[in-house]
Amino acid sequence: MGFRLNREYFGRLLLLAAALAAGAGCGRGLIATLGPDYQGVESGVAADWRPAPPEAALERDTAPKDAADWWRRFNDPLLIKLLAAADAASGSVAQAQARIASARADLTGAVAAGLPAVDGNFGAGSTAFSFGGPVYNRNQFFIGAQTSWEIDLFGGLARQREADVSRLAARQADWRAARAAAAAETANAYLAFRHCERLRELAAMDASARRNAAGLVATAAGFGLRSAADAALSRASAADGESLCLQRGLQCDQAIKALATLTAVDESRLRNWLTESAGLPEPPPLALPAMPAELLLRRPDVAAAERAVAEAGALVGVAEAARYPRLTLTGSIQYAIQNISPSPLALAQTWSVGPTISLPIFDAGKRAANQAAAEVQYRAAETAFRQSARQAVREVEEALLRIHAAVDRLPQARIATEGYRRNVAASEELYRAGLGSLLSVEENRRSAIAAETALAELRQERVAAWIALYRATGGGWRNEEWECCQ
16 A cells, blocks of 8 residues: 555656646746847848849849759869869868767757656675674665656756757858858869960960971071071070970969869879860859848858857856756666575665755856856857858959959950950061061060960959859858758
């Protein structure tokens, strides 16, 4: 009868614990949920882009739905291959993945903190003792369990879960940012190689023209038709052309090594890959929100900063709840089979269950200081978010400026290049007819090569500006794509 009454009492306490836990469920404290409820934070960015986006950058229904789509529309299979290799080899991406795993573990711990913890134990022992007479042996075999369950009275556990959820979202956004950065860095390295390839091609054409001219002048000088000064100048010009050609080759080798470092692809294999295509890739249009505020919804670093604000606000509630009482339900039950020889074995049962209330009485101001520090961290997170939002808008607008400048300058650069080409051809004709000077021909050739180089650099700048816009807009990621990263 006594055991039945004890069991009934034990059952009533468990029902009470379940009721308390249910009351504290749904992410709220049983009595109150301390700390601020996160309502978002104003970014403070301007309403319009300055300058306005080019027509090619406006948001369209046919805009790519993820970052990979944009890169595929370059129509350069090698670029896609290099981006995939760089993504797999990036230390920054790997570290971001590790931080996601750590944040998930923290969230799992926060969820577990609001649930009962149960530990089991079992064992056996033998003890010998005497009281000045015969020796007695005590044998014992036991098995039992202990449980502990904190009831979230003031929302400290709920706020910790909120903080860990926000931290996980921030780490996922960091992972997106790391991938976008790796993609942009690799694309720029690939672009640098293709640009160098073009410059090396121009240098080779120029060196060949200078060698041919030097040969002709040397032949003419041998017959006394050209002066020794012209012969010396033509040889010097040919040497300059060869030197520039070697310099361009060195720069291209350095660009290949940079690509090999980023992608972890063997250099000999990479060189074979680079022969699969040639020329600068043509950047496709990239979807851009109509207003700066919409950009903040897809930019990973800004999203991470916003989640940091939410996390900091939740931690204010954690620190405040720590200043209030805590209620913990604990219980244990143990069965033991034991005897004291020569008595027979007997079954014994012990159990306990009950609440424990912890009251903070005196801590020399430690908990109050922790709460004040959490509030300062919350305000600092708000400031950091606004700064990251302004920086995001600035980077987009700078990329837009670069695109506008490149597009506006390209027609003039093409006209200048074509004019210099004709000028060189005309001056060479005059020189062969004996009506011009070799010095004038060389000056015109240098101007033409400078114009060709400027045109190549402008084309590279145009592609690089679109890549910068890609990165500034968050790599093309959207919020609904953020729940991935295994």
